[in-house]
Amino acid sequence: MTCPLARGDGLGERIVGSAVFFAAGIGLILRVRHVLLRELRQARAVAGAAQSVLLRPLPPRIDGLALAAGQLSADRGASVGGDLYDVVATDHGVRVVMGDVRGHGLAALATAAAVLGSFREAAHDEAELARVLRRLERGHARHVRQRSRDEHPSAGGGRPQHPLAEEFVTVLLLEIRRDGAVHALNCGHPWPYLLRPEAERPAVPVRGGDPLPPLGVLPLPDRLVPVRCGRLLPGEGLLLHTDGVEDARDAHGRFFPLPSVVADVVRHRTVAPAAVLHGVYDRFVRHVAGPLGDDAALLVLRNDRSRVPQQAGEPLARPAHTVP
Structure with missing residues (x-):
């Protein structure tokens, strides 16, 4: 509001003032977006690290x-x-x-x-x-x-x-x-x-x-x-x-x-x-x-075990899905 161009009455001064404010606004939005994306990446990195500890390989x-x-x-x-x-x-x-x-x-x-x-x-x-x-x-x-x-x-x-x-x-x-x-x-x-x-x-x-x-x-x-x-x-x-x-x-x-x-x-x-x-x-x-x-x-x-000992009274090839 203190910019001289913003207080001008001419059309050219108003156009230039609007362009300045528009550029400043775009710069502020991009800066905020950059900060938010950086925080999001950090949060995902922390979450991924926590998940790798929880579900260890x-x-x-x-x-x-x-x-x-x-x-x-x-x-x-x-x-x-x-x-x-x-x-x-x-x-x-x-x-x-x-x-x-x-x-x-x-x-x-x-x-x-x-x-x-x-x-x-x-x-x-x-x-x-x-x-x-x-x-x-x-x-x-x-x-x-x-x-x-x-x-x-x-x-x-x-x-x-x-x-x-x-x-x-x-x-x-x-x-x-x-x-x-x-x-x-x-x-x-x-x-x-x-x-x-x-x-x-x-x-x-x-x-x-x-x-x-x-x-x-x-x-x-x-x-x-x-x-x-x-x-x-x-x-x-x-x-x-x-x-x-x-x-x-x-x-x-x-x-x-x-x-x-x-x-x-x-x-x-x-x-x-x-x-x-x-x-x-x-x-x-x-x-x-x-x-x-x-x-x-x-x-x-x-x-991957090389052999499975046969149990007394139990056939070796008994299906694993059978439930007594």
């Missing part, structure tokens, strides 16, 4: 099992999601967890961290798989209580993104023993697929019965009995996934045909975890061809 082999895992986030431009997974070798066998926190993005990161932190401790400490699941339930409950305190008006918390009554997580726990026996506890999560490349049906859903409710919906029952899912023979594999994979739709509203895609990927070839992972994700991305509605995680493992 799995080694290619753990105790005779070959592994590969990955995740696609529903948050556009972000690598952070609400899916969780881990594999650890313990004195009680290789233990695997895969879960799906309600929602996605940064809001789900703390819940996933609470569940994964409980699993990484309990998987080594507890001899029984049922006690591992109870530790996960207690860890999730502690996290929800802490969130409730943090979001209370007296703590100055903001409006929660999700009601605490809806703060739940699906969990699938697997225990793969040295003889290939697979035991499972399932809280509202999709069952995995058994991969057998030489079989007539190379991808067979594991039949483990009706799952328990997700953690946070109802308390676990007093008696927890892991489901025996048969045995995983050398060369066979398992594909674990979250419901964001099966529930993804294309432009015409058709669901992603995960069973047929997995069968086609592993047919007439060995179950190479990285190749299976990339093959499924390649078909998945082409099917969706747009923003994801939910996070999509996959974990593939293969039994």
